[in-house]
Amino acid sequence: MLPAARHQAIVDAVQRDRVVRVSDLAQQLGVSLMTVRRDIELLEEGGRLERIHGGAKVPGDVSTHEPGFELKSTQLTVEKRAIALEAAGLVHEGMAVGLSAGTTTWALAKELVNGPRITVVTNSVRIADLFHHAASGGSARFASTVILIGGERTPSDALVGPIATAALKQLHLDMLFLGVHGMDADAGFTTPNLLEAETDRAFVAAARKTVVLADHTKWGLLGISTIAPLDAADEVISDAGLGPEAQRILGERVGKIRIAG
Incomplete structure (x- = not known):
């Protein structure tokens, strides 16, 4: 060529x-x-x-551009499943688990539908549907309880805004699995949606432990709004494509970093 x-x-x-x-x-x-x-x-x-x-x-695009769920769900599927499998090992019977919206957390949900019986709190329509169909179809080994918070729907099928944030303030989670749009040494974990950033901050505040799920392409991406600084995460799970400099920075700022698959 x-x-x-x-x-x-x-x-x-x-x-x-x-x-x-x-x-x-x-x-x-x-x-x-x-x-x-x-x-x-x-x-x-x-x-x-x-x-x-x-x-x-795309130049100058990432800070406010929010790709739809359908597009993102077809990208980096191998890496996302590896991350999901690693994350699923942290979930145990009886836990109250938060799953924020996103295709990597959705990949984790697919691993959890046949896992231990837990209470799932999510703002993802896709994740709630996944558990519902698994239970109604009889494919789930145990029926987990799923709480879908309300709010305004985004292009990534997240429910966000004041209603979602108010609901999360009433809850207490053992562990949160947080999907993010980007990770940056200075900006921290970011999203292109201002309302989603507010809702994700409420998720973090409600959780005893926050685990960020982010494939290696998220490093260096900037959304318009910061969800939390890097040191707000107890763990980050990424894939083997994450570069050594990114691993070094995350290793210094985050409680623990796991490289999956």
């Missing part, structure tokens, strides 16, 4: 998926990782994309 065609293919992928990985592009284009990195550098100089750790994104 000629460089011009390769550059256009990279730009098309970024426009379509909003965030892409170097390794995925190299595989799709049949070239080396170094070639893709050089291409990304040239394209960034031309203002056609923006480099992030391990990949590229």
Whole structure:
């Protein structure tokens, strides 16, 4: 493939998926990782994309852009399942577990429907539906109790806002699994939705222990609103693609970091 065609293919992928990985592009284009990195550098100089750790994104887009659930659920499925399996090992019978909205927490919910009997508190319509269908279809070994808080629905199928926040202030959770849009050394854990940030902060306040679930592409991404600083998390579970510098920073700020899969 000629460089011009390769550059256009990279730009098309970024426009379509909003965030892409170097390794995925190299595989799709049949070239080396170094070639893709050089291409990304040239394209960034031309203002056609923006480099992030391990990949590229739409320039100036991430802080307020909120991808829909359907798109995100098809991305990084192997990494998300590895993270979900690691997280599921932390859940025990009788716990009150918070699951914030997101495709990684949804992947965890798929592991928990046949796990120990727990009480699930979530603001995710998708997660509540998952437990409901598993129980009504008889596939769940035990029927967990699911509490779906109310609120205003976002593109990622999260229920947020004053009603959601007020409900969470009345609850006490043994553990929260928090999905985030981005992680940054200075900004902490972020989201592109202001109301969702407020609701997620209420989740954190309600939990005795907060475990952030975030694949490696979340490092360096910035949403417009900070949910919490890095040191607010007791643990972070990510995947093997998370770079050494990101692991070093998280290791210094977070109680514990787990690399899954």
